[in-house]
Amino acid sequence: MDAAIEISGLVKKFGRQRALDGLDLRVETGEVHAFLGPNGSGKSTTIRVLLGLLRADSGRAYLLGSDPWRDSVALHRRLAYVPGDVNLWPNLSGGETIDLLHRMHGGARREKRDELVERFDLDPRKKSRSYSKGNRQKVALIAALALDVELYIFDEPTSGLDPLMEREFQECVAELHAAGRTVLLSSHILGQVDKLSDSVTIIRDGRVVQSGRLDELRHLHRVRMTARIGAHARHADVDGRTPKSLAGVPGVHDLSVGEAGVSFSLDREHTAEVLRALADLGVSEISAAPPSLEDLFMSEYAASK
Numbered sequence: 001m002d003a004a005i006e007i008s009g010l011v012k013k014f015g016r017q018r019a020l021d022g023l024d025l026r027v028e029t030g031e032v033h034a035f036l037g038p039n040g041s042g043k044s045t046t047i048r049v050l051l052g053l054l055r056a057d058s059g060r061a062y063l064l065g066s067d068p069w070r071d072s073v074a075l076h077r078r079l080a081y082v083p084g085d086v087n088l089w090p091n092l093s094g095g096e097t098i099d100l101l102h103r104m105h106g107g108a109r110r111e112k113r114d115e116l117v118e119r120f121d122l123d124p125r126k127k128s129r130s131y132s133k134g135n136r137q138k139v140a141l142i143a144a145l146a147l148d149v150e151l152y153i154f155d156e157p158t159s160g161l162d163p164l165m166e167r168e169f170q171e172c173v174a175e176l177h178a179a180g181r182t183v184l185l186s187s188h189i190l191g192q193v194d195k196l197s198d199s200v201t202i203i204r205d206g207r208v209v210q211s212g213r214l215d216e217l218r219h220l221h222r223v224r225m226t227a228r229i230g231a232h233a234r235h236a237d238v239d240g241r242t243p244k245s246l247a248g249v250p251g252v253h254d255l256s257v258g259e260a261g262v263s264f265s266l267d268r269e270h271t272a273e274v275l276r277a278l279a280d281l282g283v284s285e286i287s288a289a290p291p292s293l294e295d296l297f298m299s300e301y302a303a304s305k
Helices: 043-050 072-076 094-105 110-119 133-145 163-178 190-196 214-219 231-235 243-248 268-281 293-303
Strands: 003-014 017-028 032-036 058-063 079-082 151-155 182-186 199-204 207-213 223-229 252-257 261-266 283-289
Touching (some): 003 043, 017 043, 017 199, 017 207, 032 043, 032 163, 032 190, 043 058, 043 182, 094 110, 094 133, 110 133, 133 151, 151 163, 163 182, 182 190, 199 214, 223 268, 243 261, 268 283
Antiparallel strands (some): 003 017, 199 207, 223 283, 252 261
16 A cells, blocks of 8 residues: 555654654555654654654654645645534534534535534534533534545544544544545543554654554563462362462463452463463463553553653
């Protein structure tokens, strides 16, 4: 696939502080790409460079094959953007605001706009000054999602939304993905992007600490295993072995022993040894799960400190 976003060696300084320090980012056309990092890591600065709102000090950035600083006006007709903190014209209603944004963009699908107003349970007749933060986010999301564009950029888009509306947003992104649209999604709700994303880039201090397809990155990390063990093995040695002795088996980390059994993280290359040790303990049930995106984020964040 061609890249919808391609950034190489991007540097942006504010005085002596380097907000971006040689950042690389590639988002393939048609994928949902999670863009993660702690506060102050450089995510929003990167997005502002992509939108042509900031000019990088050095490095290269291409958005839909064009320079975002030089060609920002033309590019904005090919993308939709939702920030995490939306400010609206206070004297316009929500519906008037959506319609104005669409006219400024060059038009949108009216039937899609009306469908989204209903899906997000927005009263479009109310003045924007009376809206809560969540309703302001709804206005911006409806305005963006009603556009038929190539690229959608969401920077903490569900801030202030309740769980039902977050789920509605997830369904909308899944529909965009199915339609072959490209989505760059920055969010602190890791469970949200875990369900939606094809690939992920994790940054810290303006640098990439991990990037790749989510399924491939999970293969590089430990599996979380749980095992149910019979009562006779939990409370007495079985040929000199107890559940706590699993801590000495190669590949086992973070062992937790409870009344029902054990749970631990496992290095994949030691799977056979661990299964043999579990069999010796008389397990009745075993389950294994790949690491979540939260696991990946926390491990990479800790490793980069």
